Amino acid sequence: MAGEDTFEIEFRSDVVVELIKSAASDADVLWAARVSTKGENSLAEIEADPERSKGLINYLMRDRHGTPFEHSTMTFYVKAPIFVFREAMRHRTFSFNEESGRYRKLDPVFYVPGPDRKLVQEGKPGKYHFVEGTPEQHKLVTEATQESYRQSYRAYLEMLEAGVAREVARTVLPVGLYSSMYVTGNARALMNFLSLRTKREDSTFPSFPQREIEMVAERMEEEWAALMPLTHAAFEANGRVCP
């Protein structure tokens, strides 16, 4: 196709994570744990002794008694490139619903690594670290991704305009296209996700996630820490190991 593009393309370098709804508090953990010893009176015990409550959460985390952390729920709206979704959807203890590329036309919103994104990988498989790219490498990444996205979206529209079904035309769209989804999970599922998808040298089992899914994980962690501060503190204090 020759001439000017008829579409406005959006390039972005961020991810969007919003907490949509939640029923998640430290009390949910305590309530579930105390049914062991207090039966149906466990709810009344929650406020009774805050220090003991903190100690109980820490004990559950340290000794990996994980099920009391499952009595909570958080739903996040996530907008991120498709390659991030591929990684996120491996986490089977979350529930997902994603926008459809069959029932609606996909918007031209694409991921271009920002100036802070380290571009060069060094080290051995499983233990990479990343270093800054040169200005030339950054320029190349920006120009090559943008041009490739323009070309693919042009081909997508050309097929739609020729009457080809959305589910067929989308074949040409790359994994840098943004998608959106709802993700629902409990605190235990989230801790498993965070232990794998954030990079912390001081954690008991350091992980080396791709930076873009780590951006999603960091935002989720912020929201979760505000909802369940004692549980979050115990997670940190015990090496960020999923109980």
Ligand SMILES: Cc1cc2nc3c(=O)[nH]c(=O)nc-3n(C[C@H](O)[C@H](O)[C@H](O)COP(=O)(O)OP(=O)(O)OC[C@H]3O[C@@H](n4cnc5c(N)ncnc54)[C@H](O)[C@@H]3O)c2cc1C
């Ligand atoms: C740095 C990194 C690199 C990776 N590289 C690759 C790669 O190259 N190729 C690739 O395919 N994947 C890769 N993955 C994905 C990885 O293998 C997992 O699929 C992903 O991290 C989800 O972890 P999970 O199974 O613990 O999570 P979830 O699916 O949420 O499961 C949570 C926990 O539930 C239990 N569980 C869930 N399902 C089962 C089951 N069927 N049987 C027994 N127990 C179960 C396990 O205890 C599990 O830890 C990578 C992940 C990371 C973090």
